[in-house]
Amino acid sequence: MISVRLSFVAVMTMAIAGCAAGDHTGPVAAKPATVNALIIANLTGTAGVALPSAPTFTVADAAGNSLSGIAVTVTVTAGGGALAGSPTTSAKGATPVGTWTLGKTAGLNTITVTVAGLTPVDIMATGTAGAPAALTVSSGNNQSAFAGTSLALPAVLKVADQFGNAVATSSVVFTVSAGGGSLSGSRTVVADANGSVTAPLWKLGNLAIPQALSAASGVLSVSVLAAVATSFYPSLRFFGPPVDPSIQDSFTRAVQRAQGMITGALELIDVRNLDVAANCGVTGIAPLTETVSDVIIFATVKPIDGVGKILGSSGPCYIRNPSNLPVVGVMTFDVADFQGLVNDGRLDEVVLHEMQHVFGFGTLWSRFGLIVNAATPLTAYTGMQGILGCQASGGGAGICLPAIPLENLGGSGTRDGHWRRAIFGNELMTGFVGPVGFQMPLSAMTIGALGDMGYIVNTSVNDSFTTGSALALSLQQLRSAQGLDPSEMSDLPLPPVATISRSGKITRIQKQ
Ligand SMILES: [Zn+2]
Known part of the structure; x- marks a missing residue:
């Protein structure tokens, strides 16, 4: 019975299907x-x-x-x-x-x-295209350029939907997010019909540190990265009492600034059993046996002479023969003055100043024949790159030519080793620390002086500085109003003690 019923149902279904089809x-x-x-x-x-x-x-x-x-x-x-x-x-x-x-x-x-x-x-x-879902860098990422200069190519970004289709008309806002660089032109750029956005011209900062440009559009953002080009890598090493990390940062920034300013490597030199403790006062450091690529800078903060007066001493200790450029230098700071400099915001500038003496500013000039009338009121600097920098800083013929006036006041380290404060006022490499609240700009003249010694320099990283005796005068008056003795807070640049030849021969320099 069951099989019969099933057959019947099947036949009926076929019949209905046949009817429907017709x-x-x-x-x-x-x-x-x-x-x-x-x-x-x-x-x-x-x-x-x-x-x-x-x-x-x-x-x-x-x-x-x-x-x-x-x-x-x-x-x-x-x-x-x-x-x-x-x-x-x-x-x-x-x-x-x-x-x-x-x-x-x-x-x-x-x-x-x-x-x-x-x-x-x-x-x-x-x-x-759908809604913007991706902001990417199409080209111009990871370029490098010298500090203080603009990248060769602008970065180009793309606004796209979730499937990568170009989205037009989105606004992208650019901001320098690392490295202290700057942008010129409008910081807001609207994507073209291809979703393409060309970043504004980006000038890198003055320090050899990672550089980043942030681009944002609504909730989307991306970073464009760049590097500061340099081949100069000083090795900074602390010795003596532990140095607070926040103070170490000032030294690190000074090195980064130096790397932006000096871009060429110095000659490699092998040193063996170089006794920096005995000859350079770098106590507690074992004799050096290594290949020095540029310059080793030892730094310490220790008691010197109490508050005021000498705040530090610095200079090259060993220099290369024949280039006369430093192999090992030392920076020593007076702990009694240091906290005050930290507190009033002048530490970065003071450390940067002292590091110039390690590189040879004022400490190697006589070896390079860059001074005339030393130890007289007419002491002056004759290096041509320094003179060009002086002129670029607004100094006329009477100031920059035939030679740049050097300091003729103060102690033996201050005289002949700094720009003359009465003329160059608050410039970083005058011989006295500037008053609180006034910047100490690093001028093109100071960078030029490094170039005169044979460093390969980048002249795009000078701070804005305009030579003017009126400014110098006003600063002197301010110092008087503050009751400071003009001889206070100066430093003691130190000359080198020995040369090292390519073959490693060490020759002591006779004291003059
Ligand atoms: Zn100095």
């Missing part, structure tokens, strides 16, 4: 003659996203009557999109194509409706 075309089947896309003009949608409403088509006979039940195939034929729920037969009237998700790449998308025996018809839609 009904829709009627007794006289209309023949499909055309397939028409019911185009919506300029059909557009977001790339990678389904169109909000499905386009439609009709299948019609020769008289234009739409026909239902005609077998159709609808397929994606361009643009890489996808169809879901597409029909297999025509409907009476407009037949939706199903859910059409456009391809992920912005541009033309096509689906094709095919009916056997008829010319297929295309339905087209243009996919456009």
Whole structure:
């Protein structure tokens, strides 16, 4: 019994199916003659996203009557999109194509409706970029340039949607986020039709530290990185009592500034059993046996002479023969003066000043023949790069030429080893620490003086400084008002003690 009933049901189902198949075309089947896309003009949608409403088509006979039940195939034929729920037969009237998700790449998308025996018809839609979802650097990342100079090429960024399609008209705001550089021109740039954004001209900072430019657009952001070019790598080493990390930072910044200013490497030199404790006062440090690539700078903070007067001493200890440039230098600071300099914000400048003496400023000039009339009121500096820097700082012929006036006051270390304060006022390398609240700019003249000794220098990192006796005068008056003795807070540049030849031969320098 069970098998009979099953057969009956099966036969009935087949009969119903047969009836249904014959009904829709009627007794006289209309023949499909055309397939028409019911185009919506300029059909557009977001790339990678389904169109909000499905386009439609009709299948019609020769008289234009739409026909239902005609077998159709609808397929994606361009643009890489996808169809879901597409029909297999025509409907009476407009037949939706199903859910059409456009391809992920912005541009033309096509689906094709095919009916056997008829010319297929295309339905087209243009996919456009979606909302901004990515901000990337297309070019110009990780360039390098000398400190204080602009990168050769501007960075170019791209604003894109989640599939990488360019998004136009987004505003991108640029900010220097590391390295202390600066931007010129508008910091807000609008993406062009290609989603492309060209960053403003970026001048790197003065220190040899990592440089970064932040670009932001809405919630999106990206960093453009750059490096300061230099081949000068002084080795900074502390000795003696532990030095507070915040104070060490001032030394580190001075080295970074020096790297921005001096860009060429010094000659490699091998040293063996170099006794820096006995000859340079670097107590507690074992004799050095190593290859020195540029210069080793030892630094310490210890008691010297109490508050005021000598705040520190510094200079090259061993120098190269024949170049006369330093191998080992020492900076010694008076602990009694140090905390005051930390507190009043002058420590960075004082450390930077003393480091110039290690490089040879004022301490190696006589070896290079850069001084005339030493130890007289007419003591002056004759190096041509220094003179050019003096002129660049606004000094006229009477100041910079024929030679730059050097300090003719103060102690033996102050005289002949610094620019004359009465003329150059607050410049970093005058012989007395500037008053609190006044910057001590590092001028093109000071950088030029390094160049005169044979350093390869970058003249783009000088601070803004204008030579003017009126400023010097005002500073002197200020010092008087503060009740400071002009001889206070000066330093003691030290000359070298020995030369080292390429073969390692050490020759002591006779004291003059
Ligand atoms: Zn000095």
